[in-house]
Amino acid sequence: MTFCAPSGTSTGFLSLLKKSAGTALDEKSNHYLNTICDSAKHMGRLIDDLLAFCRMGRSEMCTKRVNLEELVKEQWRNLALETQGRNIDWKIEPLPEVQADPALLRRSGSISSRTAVKYTGP
Helix, strand or coil: CCCCCHHHHHHHHHHHHHHHHHHHCCHHHHHHHHHHHHHHHHHHHHHHHHHHHHHHHCCCCCCEEEEHHHHHHHHHHHCHHHHCCCCCCCCCCCCCEEEECHHHHHHHHHHHHHHHHHCCCC
16 A cells, blocks of 8 residues: 655656646746645645654663753744744843753754644735
8 A cells, every 4th residue: 555645646746737737827827836835845844853763762862061042043943944034033131051852952953843833924
């Protein structure tokens, strides 16, 4: 049995639709298709992140000292492509070091920050 992720299937069929429609679609229709395709890709990334986060919950935590300020700046750098062209004012206040699992913090921070960016205006 083959499993196909709905977001990947949607993205694939949207690409086929765009290819077969060619120049028959006007600019507004192309914009709609691109928006749907981008949203499906984003949803796929969020689902992948959540699944990875769930898998991490089953493994043993490995705690150590983590510089939260560096972790937040890393998240910000990782979002550079997704935030390009958006008017987002990042304010990163001084943060402490904590005793935590860095991989778990990184994953949960990624999910949270990507979700926050998704719901910001253009």
